[in-house]
Amino acid sequence: MKVELISCGTELLLGDIINTNAAYLANELANIGVNIYKQTTVGDNPERLKRALELAFEAADTVIITGGLGPTDDDLTRNVAAEFMGMPLEFQESVWQEIVDYLMGKNPNYQLADNNRKQAMVPQGAIILHNPIGTAPGLILDKDERRIILMPGPPREMKRMYHEQVEPYLKSKSHQVFASRYVRFFGIGESLLETKIKDILDQQTNPTMALYAKTAEVLLRVTASGQNEAECLSLIETALQPIKERVGEYIYLVGTSEVSETQTEIHRVLARTLIDKQLTISVAESLTGGDVASLLIEQSGVSQVFKEGIVCYSNESKINTVGVKESTLKQFGAVSREVAREMVMGVVQRLNADVAIATTGLAGPESDESGKPVGLVYVGTYYNGQIEVKEYHFFGDRALIRDRAAKNALNQLRLMINRVKDK
């Protein structure tokens, strides 16, 4: 099956909303082994939509259109698709009844308008896709080896319809099974990683592999096809073996496909480790200013282990609350290995935590009175009676330096916990 995607809506063309539907569908389709070769976005204009359909069928046999199914005048996908396929529209009583039930259920005093009836017009012979959470039903127009699948634009409605009705339909047309794994690397850049495993990536046909750079980390996507899931996973495991041998030290997670797969996950991995091992944590943050704490607290259940965070952005707070010595601040400056060490020690002692993180650095845009370079960061971590302080040099603007500092701090503690054996 060759699929193209058309997103319909003037609000997309004006940039008033971001097209999350395209990414969602592309991802879901890739997961069942359907690759999309092109995505197009057009406005609410019948001529342009028709032209987009013609061009899509140049290469594809199946076109998925989202948007343009609403009741207002500028919603015209249904009409264009019906005409394109030569399947004339007819009013369908059962669809109308569903729409009435939905609108009256939402608001018993709803005044039905003429344009609501438009949504009950169905191309002759089309498969109707029910929409339990909106008025616009979806449609599948299947004729002469060509298919147009219409779904509503609101992501909530589209996702549910795809999941419950369109995906089973597409799967019924295919015999292959697909499975993916997402390998997450921290501490190695995309270029260097590619250089190290390029020969492996190039050799692969099943599974296929692709690298993606994220802030402070890299993602490797591995997708296999086979007769069943077990076969796919076995192919993936075999293919990952030589990669683990070469660059395994940078891998922190091999995850399954999830909606959150594109997010940076280092903080969740650490938070889950702390919860699993019941290690209590305290943090002291200067330049990261609460980001380390906030990232950890994103993970629900972390309340079992998160003792306290101190945002000691001022020297006063570093001295009074965290217990950094005034003389250390004077001698070495706030951004120093020595201050990071005293911060991590101080925050451990306050509430007697098992592990701790401390950050101090220069996020910019300007340096402080010390004249040290913007991007210089010291991270102190504590675990099992030991302190580790590392120096980092980050590039980018204020937000990026803070983000990189927070994520590297989390990774530093993760590595320390992995390395230091429990006594």
Added chain:
Amino acid sequence: MKVELISCGTELLLGDIINTNAAYLANELANIGVNIYKQTTVGDNPERLKRALELAFEAADTVIITGGLGPTDDDLTRNVAAEFMGMPLEFQESVWQEIVDYLMGKNPNYQLADNNRKQAMVPQGAIILHNPIGTAPGLILDKDERRIILMPGPPREMKRMYHEQVEPYLKSKSHQVFASRYVRFFGIGESLLETKIKDILDQQTNPTMALYAKTAEVLLRVTASGQNEAECLSLIETALQPIKERVGEYIYLVGTSEVSETQTEIHRVLARTLIDKQLTISVAESLTGGDVASLLIEQSGVSQVFKEGIVCYSNESKINTVGVKESTLKQFGAVSREVAREMVMGVVQRLNADVAIATTGLAGPESDESGKPVGLVYVGTYYNGQIEVKEYHFFGDRALIRDRAAKNALNQLRLMINRVKDK
């Protein structure tokens, strides 16, 4: 000028990343009076990119391509565009020097690879767009009344390049002048705001107006066209007058166009107010877990006034560090008006701050042992000897509830400072 947009990248086609660039560019172009009629997304495949270019030039005279300028083998936009325009690639020493400087500046031990040199290949006669925050320079290929503009895919690099180099270029090709203002509302929902000012919005043709809902706030975009900027601004001011009369109490900022225009700005407004008035601040955060501190610290210069943040996610920290009474926690529970009051008082006293914020609430996914509803949040604020505690009920998932709580906390203090007169 008729512009089409091509987004290039297999990761977009696979849905591994969401195409925010298309929305950003569409929005920015609309701002200077350029409407886009079609957006296309293609993978890293030269044939398909070439075909997309041909089709785009069916209707457009200018095509903007983002992505595919990197050093790896699958990045091929530069080559396809050069061939399409008949402008052969040549190695350009000055571009190479910029790339080397950038990479060496990032990491003095960087091992230059052959594929880095690819990024210094420039189509003969093309305008080079400098990239101070990445290796891939952008390009403008202008020939025979057709233009291709190439920019890197990473949004941070693309946005800066667009703002600093592409927008001025596009403006120089047009005789109309456009100006926009961004009116930011906090504390009123999009639907209610629209109802209140719909008649005004509908009447407008110059300036045009559009409403956008953001997390916890609403943005009204007002764009005027005229002979010069002064004329545009005067049109905007006149049009805003009746809106200010009706809903002025919810407006917290009338801003100019900036890279950050789509971001929520309530935290910067408060941080700048604190710096201007030299009001020192301390915060105590439970459910927001560092987000209030982090948002304030996003604003550079805030070190003058930010005393300390305590992330007292545990009761132990609330008692020992912030000074909440154990009896209050027992009697009312951690998520209560009384605890919010003691938290804000406690954090003010620690380092004697002028103003303070405290947050406590249930971010979910589950409630605590109290059985209070997820989304219940208490925010305490302190200014000029007075304490205010407000109860909120937020909806959404854990991340959204925390985000709304943090922003509403900042707004609560902002309103309190505006309201309470200095004695």
